[in-house]
Amino acid sequence: MTDESTFTHSALSHIRGFYPSLSPSERKVADFILVNYQKVMQMTLAELAAHSGVSDATVVRFCRALGFQSYLELKIALMRSLLDSPDLIFDHIQKDDPPLTVMRKVFLGSIQAMQDTLDLLTEDSLERAVTLLRNARSILIVGVGTSGPMAHELHNRLSRLNLNCKVETDSYLQLMQAALLDENDVLVVISQTGASQPPINTSKEARRHGCKIIAITGNPSSELSKLADVVLLSVSHESRPETLASRVAQHALIQGLYVLTAMRMSQIANQNEYLIWDAIMRASNPQEE
Template identity: 85%
Template sequence: MVDETLITHGALSHIRGFYPTLSPSEKKVADFILANYQKVMPMTLAELAAHSGVSDATVVRFCRALGFHSYLELKIALMRSLLDSPDLIFDHIEKDDSPLTIMRKVFLGSIQAMQDTLDLLNDEALDRAVTLLQNAHTILIVGVGTSSPMAHELHNRLIRLRLNCRVETDAYLQLMQAALLTEKDALVVISQTGASQPPINTAREAHRHGCKIIAITGNPSSELGKLADVLLLSISHESRPETLASRIAQHALIQGLYVLMAMHMSQVANQNEYLIWDALMRASNAQES
């Protein structure tokens, strides 16, 4: 592994120090990282290569030229060099920002993510998603990590319409369930980066069986995006892999999907909402008495 003391003192300085020894194509990678180091954090090797205008092999050679054994080591070094930066907590935050200023930046980031997500939605994709979900024999909803709560939220919405849906956030169990899907079913995959391997494996397996796939992601060029029959983009401009604003945008997108479907099934939706409300009220009264 590359010298720990070297990368702790600054991966960016390390790149600048080695810059004169790099090949012209490797310098393209260095130039992109130096100018966009915060955006590199959530990128896959292939994405960094594409943004730098070089091949995947060039990125691998670049990492080795700097003394890193892998692209992952480079990203870890970049992360360590930014430990004192508030950007690791939230973009555009300054150390001397007042509490209200910090709150305003967080709120505005979430508002922007929702507006950008709304701007990229279109009637065709939404109608297609609603049709697939309504006509599916079985709906499997999957997500891992911080996408898991969003998967559960969509499941909680769809069961109100008495749709035959399941949610799975375990990587192996979702793959097992995907193996049993057919062309009559639908798979909903939630992954903001589109690069997480478990959801991709699940989508591949479902696709192999002819199952229709709806992807909620922020990366249309990812393999997940390419596997999807319907792509619903959730936009966030945060540079960290685990973005905050994208979750809010996804939550709004999920609520919107539920309302769209409920409007198509208004009689059933109203009846079910009443039954749920009545059950909750009776449970609450029982606790009080």
């Protein structure tokens, strides 16, 4: 779109204004966006089409009917429509909320994300994940962007059990390492959307060599989930791509995976925890050496 004025006005008002001129199938897309515009900002074109009950081509025509050159431009316009809204920071926050109310809403959002994540976990998926981790010759843990710290946290936990694991957050290096995996190894991929291309590329390469895959993601229908042998869902109801509550849920899930794995190899876990604790205490009190 070359006319910048479309970006400076409300995208929702823009959709309502063009609504009468849309075809019946295009109106289905408009109807869904008007009610679910916050969710649409993190949806792929295919996901929007599926939720609207139309084809991918219809979504493309809808975008062009509104004057957008691409679906991405539509999403940018929706985002800019909310520039003055607290929803860009956190859902359900009001400008006049006092500090304690804001803090309570953030905490409750994280608690809800953890509860929903717990409700979707199954005995089978957890057992399979732990079995894969314990029996793997090597474990490669990957994540990009804000999933990177979660990947490092899992690596930190599993390393305490003497498991042979590596962590990689660079998209090129993780793809390179995935090419060296085989059926004896395990790839753990952390991606809340499941739509980020680097983790998908890494997973495809690992799968090509017979490597088993564990995905920690919030999207069970994503391409990443379809590539995985085990999917552990981390739930969040936030409308932004970079969600806060989902990271809290992922962190709790990672700690749970560590505890489950440690319980299956308790002798090693207890011995290693003692050695780690002893090293920390001696480093903290060098005069006692």
